[in-house]
Amino acid sequence: MSVVELARPVETPRATPKGPRRRVTAWHRWLSPLALLVIWQIASATGLLPERLLAAPATIASTAVELTQAGTLPTAIGVSLQRVLIGFLVGGAAGILLALAAGLSRAGENAVDPIMQALRALPFFGLIPLFILWFGIGEEPKILLVALAVSFPLYLNTFSGIRGVDGKLAEVAKTLKLSRGQLIRHIVLPGALPQTLVGLRQALGVAWLALIVAEQVNATTGLGYMINDAREFLRTDVIVVGLLVYSALGLATDAIVRLLERRALAWRRGFLA
C-alpha cells in the first residue's frame, strides 16, 4: 500500500506499573521540604537572610493572601492563562496538522519536514526582538511565541508517532479491506496517540516557559508583569508568589494531560480501567 508509509513493526509499548507501595511511603517525602521551610523561616527571622534577597515563607504566604484579596493576582493569572491557552491551541493545532500532512504521505513529508527541521534549529527565544518589530508589544507576540514553542514538540512527536505505527497492523488493515480513511482513523491516529501525548506534555512545559520569557520582556499585564514590577520595588515576596503560581499552573496542566493519558491509553496494560 502506497497510502501511508509505516515503519517496521515495533513492540507494543507498556506503561510502567504503579504499585500501592509508593503511596505508603509518600509522606516521608514531605519531611525534607518541610525542614527546609523551617530553616528558611528561622534564617529570615534572625536576619541571616535579608528580605531584599528573599522574603520569609510567612511573609510570602500573607502576601499571596493580600494579592488575592486585592484582585491583583487573580487578574494576572487570568491574563497569563489566556495567553497560554490561545497560544497553545493555535500552536497545537498547527503542529498536529503539519504532522498529519507530513506523516500521511511522502509528498507531505518532503514539503513540510525540511522546513520544520530548519525552523526547529532556530533559538526561538532569540526571535523576540523580531516579533516585537513585527507585532509590537501587544498580545500577539506573546501568544505567537507560545504557539511557536508548542508547535514543535507536537509536530515532532506526532510525526514520529505516525511513522512508528506498527507496519504489521497496516497489513492487517489491508487484509480487512479498510479504506484509506478507515486506516487513518482506526490504525494510524490511535497508534500515534501515545507519542502525541508525550508531545503534549513537552508542549505544555515549553508553553509556560515561553510565556514567562515573553512576559519578562514586554508586558503591562499578567504574571510576568507582576513579577517585573515587584523587582523595581525589591518585593521579593511578590516575585516568589509569582513564581509559585507559575509552577502551580504548570503542575495543574500536567495533571490534566496525565488524566487524559489515563483515559485515552486505557488499552495498555497497567492502565486498565
Added chain:
Amino acid sequence: MATRLSGVARAFGDRVVLDSLDLELRDGEFTALLGRSGSGKSTLLRALAGLDDEVTGAIDVTDSVAVAFQEPRLVPWKRLLANITLGLDAPADKAKAALAEVGLAERSDAWPLTLSGGEAQRASLARALVREPELLLLDEPFSALDALTRITIHQLVLELWARHRPAVLLVTHDVDEALLLADRVLVLDEGRIAHDISITAERPRHREDPALVTLRNTLLAALGVSPEGRS
C-alpha cells in the same frame, strides 16, 4: 471460485524464493503447505493475500480472502468485539456469534493485551471467519501455542471449516499438524510445489494411523529429513 496461480515468481534481490510456481486451490478443500523454514511459504501466502506488490505471474484469486497471521495481530486499542467487526458493516450480533464460536463470548469487552496467547489466536481466527471468506489463509497460526491449546484449536479449526466450508491454506512446518487437519498436503521446495499429496483418511485422525505413518515418512523424506534424523 477456485484459486489459480501460474508462473508465479518472487525474488528478494538475487535470492529467488518463488520460481514459476503453479498451484490450484479447490473450493472447500483444506490444504496444508509444508516447507523448510525460509522456503517461501509466507511469501506465497502474502502473494495470495494481496500483500505483495512485487510478485509476478498470474494470480487468480477470489476477493473474499481472510488471513490469520502467525501473531494474532489484534489492534491493541480496540476492544475485542471492535477488532472482530473492524472494516465490516455486519451487525454486532454476527461478531458476537463469531466470538462465541471460538469460546470468547464473555471476553468481547476485553482489551487485546489482556488476552492469553491462545485467546488472542482464537480471536484472530474469529476475525477472519466472521468475514465468511471463500479462501482462508492461515500462516502458522498455531506455532506459538502450547501443545494443549494447540490441540483444542485444531479441533476448533476443523469444526469451523466443516461449518463454513472455505478453501483453507494452512501454512505450517509441522508434518503432524498437516496430516491431522488437511485433505491435501503440498511441499514447497526450490520455489515450486515439489509434492502434492492427498489424504483420504477419515477424521478424527490419530497419529498412529498406519496410513498416516507411511505418509509422514514420505513427507519427512520430501522435507529432507529421515524419521531417525537428517538424511
